[in-house]
Amino acid sequence: GAVVSQHPSRVICKSGTSVKIECRSLDFQATTMFWYRQFPKKSLMLMATSNEGSKATYEQGVEKDKFLINHASLTLSTLTVTSAHPEDSSFYICSARRAVVSGANVLTFGAGSRLTVL
Amino acid sequence: AQRVTQPEKLLSVFKGAPVELKCNYSYSGSPELFWYVQYSRQRLQLLLRHISRESIKGFTADLNKGETSFHLKKPFAQEEDSAMYYCALRTNQGGKLIFGQGTELSVKP
Numbered sequence: 355g356a357v358v359s360q361h362p363s364r365v366i367c368k369s370g371t372s373v374k375i376e377c378r379s380l381d382f383q384a385t386t387m388f389w390y391r392q393f394p395k396k397s398l399m400l401m402a403t404s405n406e407g408s409k410a411t412y413e414q415g416v417e418k419d420k421f422l423i424n425h426a427s428l429t430l431s432t433l434t435v436t437s438a439h440p441e442d443s444s445f446y447i448c449s450a451r452r453a454v455v456s457g458a459n460v461l462t463f464g465a466g467s468r469l470t471v472l
Numbered sequence: 473a474q475r476v477t478q479p480e481k482l483l484s485v486f487k488g489a490p491v492e493l494k495c496n497y498s499y500s501g502s503p504e505l506f507w508y509v510q511y512s513r514q515r516l517q518l519l520l521r522h523i524s525r526e527s528i529k530g531f532t533a534d535l536n537k538g539e540t541s542f543h544l545k546k547p548f549a550q551e552e553d554s555a556m557y558y559c560a561l562r563t564n565q566g567g568k569l570i571f572g573q574g575t576e577l578s579v580k581p
Contacts, residue, residue, distance in 0.1 A: 388568060395481075397558065397573045398516075447516065451567060461569060463508075463516040 356382050358450050360464035367438055368472055374434045375467045377448030383428035384450035388461070389421075392445040401446075404431045438471040445469075474499050476561050478572035485549050486580050493544040493575045495533075495559030504562040505542040506569070507533055511555045519544075519557070529553070549579045 357380040367373050377387055385406050390398040402423050403411040410423035420442075422434040431450075435442050447466040475498040485491055497503055507519040520528045522535040522542060533544045542559060559572040 386567065390571075395574075395576075398571045400568055400570065403568055449516075449569075460518060460521075465515040 356380075356450075356452050356460075356462045358384075358448065358462045358464040360448055360467050362467060363465060364468045364470075366470045366472065369439055370437055372434055372436045373438055373469060374432055375446055375448075375469075377431045377433070377450070377464055379429045379450040379452070379462070382450075382452045384431075384452060385428060386451045387425060387431040388449045388451070389423060389431075389433050390447045390449065392447055392466070394445075398447060401433075406431075435469065438469070440471045443469055443471045474561060474563055474570050476559050476570055476572035478557075478559055478575045480575045481573070482576045482578065484578040484580065487551055488548050491544075491546045491549045491553070491577065491579075493557050493559075493577065495542045495544065495572055497540050497542065497559075497561050499540075499561055499563070501564055503535070503537075503542075505533075505535055506560045506562065507531070507542075507544050508558045508560055508571075509555050510558070516558070549577075551579045551581055553577060554579045 359378045361376045387404040389401045392398050400413050401416045404423045404425040406425045412418045425431040445466050445468050449461040449463045477496045505522045508516050509519045510516045531546045535542050556574050556576050558574045560569045
């Protein structure tokens with residue numbers, strides 16, 4: 355089946371540094387990937403839509419200069435949290451869209467990356 | 473506005489009891505709805521989608537456009553059904569998914 359890999363699964367960094375999270379589709383090509391943020395015991399908040407070869411589309415209220423998204427290939431999208439602060443500590447989840455035989459698009463999720471900013 | 477509402481944060485039932493997890497949506501277009509499940513320490517995974525009209529692990533969900541609902545049901549809950557359940561709406565804006573707040577289902581022995 356389709357697998358989406360996220361790396362790192364956990365990262366701890368100092369305030370002010372930047373952190374990059376990778377999202378890879380291992381056995382399929384994903385023209386579109388989505389980045390979500392999940393707070394404890396809460397829902398997933400869509401941050402941005404990442405399209406291969408073009409600029410990401412950010413949701414309202416998400417700072418594009420703070421959360422840099424690059425979708426350089428059909429199997430890789432990266433999220434860079436720049437100048438991280440403690441309030442950026444969260445669980446970041448990516449998902450990739452693939453087409454299935456029925457014609458319906460299905461999202462496959464990564465396992466998530468827990469960021470802790472000290 | 474596009475919105476998915478799951479009114480229950482926690483639903484606790486005994487094994488063998490029927491389960492209904494509620495989901496209501498607000499969307500001006502033609503909705504495409506999904507249920508995702510997240511078991512403890514595992515990633516989010518698709519449970520079912522309304523266009524398939526399928527039953528997965530004994531769960532079913534029917535889209536009711538009149539009531540703008542997509543409730544998830546199972547006649548006899550099992551302990552292994554304990555998990556977080558998220559209802560999601562796919563919009564026609566790039567296919568992004570909007571999630572509800574999630575409902576934690578706890579099935580007691």
